[in-house]
Amino acid sequence: MIMGFPEQKHIGRNTTAWLYLAPNFLGFLSFTFIPVLFAIVLSFFRWDIFNPPQFVGFENLRDLLGMSIVNGKIAFNDPYFWKYLWNTVFLMLTIPVNMLVSLLIAIMLNHPLKCIGFFRSIFYLPTICGGVGILLLWSFIYNPEFGLLNQALALIGIKGPGWLTDCTWAKPAIMLMGTWGAMGGTNMLLYLAGLQGISEELYEAANIDGASVFQKFRHITLPMLRPTSFFIFIMSVIAGFQGGFDAAFILTGGGPAGATTTLSYYIFNHAFVWFNMGYAATIALVLFLIVLIITIINWRFGGNVHE
Amino acid sequence: MAMNEKPSSGTLRAGLKKALSFFHLKEGSFFYSYDREKLVSRGIIFLLLLIYISVTVYIFSQSGKIGISDSRKIKLVVAVPAGQETTKIYMELIKRFEVKNPDIKVELRDIAGNYYQKLLLMIVGNIGPDLMWMGQSFSEFADRGVFMDISERLKTDKDIDLANYESTVVRWYTQDGHIYGIPYGIDLKFLAYNKKLFRKAGLAYPRDNWTYEDFLENARKLTVVDKSGRISRFGFRGRLDYSLFGAQVISEDGKKILCNTPNMINYFKINLELQQKWRVTPRPEDEQQQGLDRYSYFSQERVAMMYFCTWDLFFIKTRFKDIDWDIVMNPKISKKTQWASSQGIVIAKNTKYPDAAWKLAKIFLSRDFQLAMSFECLPSDYRYAQEAVSLHTGKPENYPILLKMMKLLSPIPRVPHLQELFAGFNNVSSRVWNGLDTPETAMTKLEQSLNRKLQKFKTLQQHTEEK
Known part of the structure; x- marks a missing residue:
């Protein structure tokens, strides 16, 4: 045999490849694929963890999404689900702002300045330091009396609210925190990579044509970054639907008056506080379907970005 | 025949096709292959999967047996x-x-x-x-x-x-x-008060047989407004318990929702009055919980009276050692009760x-x-x-x-699904304290929501019993 590998080596190569893939594959199977399948099956059961699951068909789904007539009025069977879905969507309103700020930072950091590595590290820092520590830091910033934010507002004569305890301000406070965390993180890095992939020749041609900075940004940078923006948008939407748990769990307990409870926190409460595993799985399934539908729409719509 | 050489015989191919069609397998599908190389690779995959499933089943069957056996004792x-x-x-x-x-x-x-x-x-x-x-x-x-x-x-x-x-x-x-x-x-909730602040305000110490009127009068006199109009000290921090108003969220047997009663509405109204009309207790927007523990309100004399529980006793005895403080029973409103x-x-x-x-x-x-x-x-x-x-x-x-x-x-009645039912109550109450709902609207909504939950729990119980 002149061309290719001998037969034995061919088999060995495939086997080696499979063996390399096996740990990741088995991990994915154990901790993602099987649990997801289990959750989907579980959504058709009532299960309080202690007793055997009880098949209830679509009853959980009806309790979650259905409506009934109460005192002559149509009411949702689970009004909290809709409220928390709204909260989740509301918190995602920052996605365009986050993207814009990330893009601006990336543009700034794309210039060949001195110590640019230092600045890039500084802006990436919130992503490295993420977690409970950051949330606690924000709880100090939001302290109504001694917090940095209200102290700063007091300097210009404004009495700041109880950021995390006031129904009106709790959501914006969580959103601001999210923007701070998202603007300099992975999104910025992706934009930076996207910017560095744009050919200099395009800008040179634009310069010859006498294009202004804004025109270059509008007609070169933005269109060339469309695939990156599209990717960031999809990932942010997916993360947004799954997000809000850590802030609710650590900072607000979902309050005040459920203002910061998101679907993921609601799922946690049903599963691990109230022991309604089947119902929690149903909410998770609905959340999965929402994310799936939005992703499919985005992909179809976003197909244009490659044209 | 080379190892990867496919059989040339059309009869063999046809026979294999027929055999596989028995299992509804189509040509080109994953399982349809007589290519030895692929068969070996797939055999390894199936072997690995088999090992994985066996190990998983073994681990599950062993859970609970690991590390807790002691033959001697x-x-x-x-x-x-x-x-x-x-x-x-x-x-x-x-x-x-x-x-x-x-x-x-x-x-x-x-x-x-x-x-x-x-x-x-x-x-x-x-x-x-x-x-x-x-x-x-x-x-x-x-x-x-x-x-x-x-x-x-x-x-x-x-x-x-x-x-x-x-x-x-x-x-x-x-x-x-x-x-x-x-x-x-038994865990008990009691009202702690700062004796020095009572003396400073020219008030007699509260007695265990005091009434709501006495309480309100004291709280008003103990509330201090500074020159800028800001309340620097509240007479009371917390909420008078709904049991003092003869109200309940759920019956003791857990079968009836009792939140939408005049007593419960009165509980909300009186506590809202303390917050908004008399300004003797902090409103949610006045609450400065983040970063400041609740003991500090009392130790820093930011409030004159507030609730603590018996489980706080060990800590507050040390924390308040320099404060002249004591405890008193709840004032009588429509009932004399103690949360426990x-x-x-x-x-x-x-x-x-x-x-x-x-x-x-x-x-x-x-x-x-x-x-x-x-x-x-x-x-x-x-x-x-x-x-x-x-x-x-x-x-x-x-x-x-x-x-x-x-x-x-x-x-609080010890009834099944208590946490879920009370999460609803706390959520709705929070809307009232924040002025988003009136007590009447909130309690009507809550009653409907909790009744629906009770009905659901009842159906679940019936299903379980039938099984």
């Missing part, structure tokens, strides 16, 4: 919420128990944070303890058949005389007529050693243990409660009123 595991002071007492008690019972080994698992969630996962994972600390969430677990019924043992065991316990106390760990435990301690909860040890239904577990559970009701724990809860045995009160020294001077409070206990 009976081993009991006790789960309690972690606490620096309480753990010491538990350890001491267990040590003495092991000396008296050398055949029994006791392992203490003190669980830090999210106690009930972790306990739940331990039980589900088949590594649940033999005995466990239980408080407010008793019914959540009892309803799911987690605990051992000790009714018969209590009848025959001469060491425990239920006559020494208040009927409310005995009912705490009772469900459907079955007793699952007797609490060793309990601490107790219950036995797991599936313990391997029910007799040894019972032996151990009894020592949590002993005089020594109840007195040792009295720094954070009042002994539930009335005799030991009296002894604890007589042994008490220092602040608060009015500590003996805890004995009076024992006669006015108004616990």
